[in-house]
Amino acid sequence: MLENLGQAVQILAQETTSVTVKLRNTWVNEENSIDAIFYSFRESAFQNVCCEKNGVENDEVYADEVTLFCHDLKKFASLKVCVAHTGLPLGGDDQAEINKCCHASGVPANAHVVCYNLVVWCDSQCVTETDRRLSL
Numbered sequence: 001m002l003e004n005l006g007q008a009v010q011i012l013a014q015e016t017t018s019v020t021v022k023l024r025n026t027w028v029n030e031e032n033s034i035d036a037i038f039y040s041f042r043e044s045a046f047q048n049v050c051c052e053k054n055g056v057e058n059d060e061v062y063a064d065e066v067t068l069f070c071h072d073l074k075k076f077a078s079l080k081v082c083v084a085h086t087g088l089p090l091g092g093d094d095q096a097e098i099n100k101c102c103h104a105s106g107v108p109a110n111a112h113v114v115c116y117n118l119v120v121w122c123d124s125q126c127v128t129e130t131d132r133r134l135s136l
Contacts (some may be wrong), residue, residue, distance in 0.1 A: 009079065009118060015036045017070050019077050019122045023063040027083045027114075033057045035111060038082040038102045042069040050102035070122035077122060082115040 008027065013020040025034055033055045040050040053062040068077035084100045084107045096115040100105040107113070 008081075009120065011120065012065060014121065014123050015070075016075065016122060018067050019070060019120050020065055020067045021063075021079070021120060022061060023066060023081070025058060025060050025062055027081075028058065028085070032087060033060075034083055034085050035087075036084040036104070036107055037062055038084070038098050038103060038104060039063065040080045040099055041066065041077065043067070045072075046070050048101065050099060052102060053106070054106075068120060075122040077120045079120055080115060080116045081118065082110045082113060084113045087113045095126070 008024055010022040010024065011019060012022055023037075023039060025037065027037070028034065036052055036054050037056050038050060038052050040048060043049045049065065051066075056062045066079075068079055070077045080099070082096060082102070082104075084098065084104070086108055096113045098107065098115070099111060
C-alpha cells in the first residue's frame with residue numbers, strides 16, 4: 001500500500017516555519033473510490049486541523065494546497081492520513097482508529113481503516129551539487 005507514497009504527498013514549498021503540500025489518493029490500487037480520507041495536521045502552534053474528503057477516486061488530488069506548521073526545535077511537520085474503506089481490505093492490520101477530533105461518525109463500523117503518521121521536512125533534505133562541492 002505504501003508503494004506510491006512519494007506521489008501521495010507532494011511538497012510544493014518549504015519554508016523555515018511551514019511546508020505546503022498537495023495530497024493525492026494513491027493509497028490503494030483500485031479503480032473504485034475510497035469511502036473517506038481524513039488528514040490532520042498543525043495549522044499553527046496552537047491549532048490542530050482535521051479534514052475529511054469522501055468518495056475520493058484513485059489518483060485524485062483531494063487537497064490542492066495544505067500548509068503544515070513546522071515544529072520549533074526540529075524543522076519538520078507532522079501529517080496524519082487515515083483511509084477508510086468498506087470494500088476490499090486495505091492490507092495489514094486495517095482496524096486503526098480515526099482521531100476523535102475528526103468527527104468521523106459517518107464511517108461505517110465495518111469499514112477498514114489504516115492510518116499513517118508522516119514526517120514532512122520543512123527544508124530540503126537533498127544535497128545539491130554546490131553543497132557537495134563545498135563539503136570536499
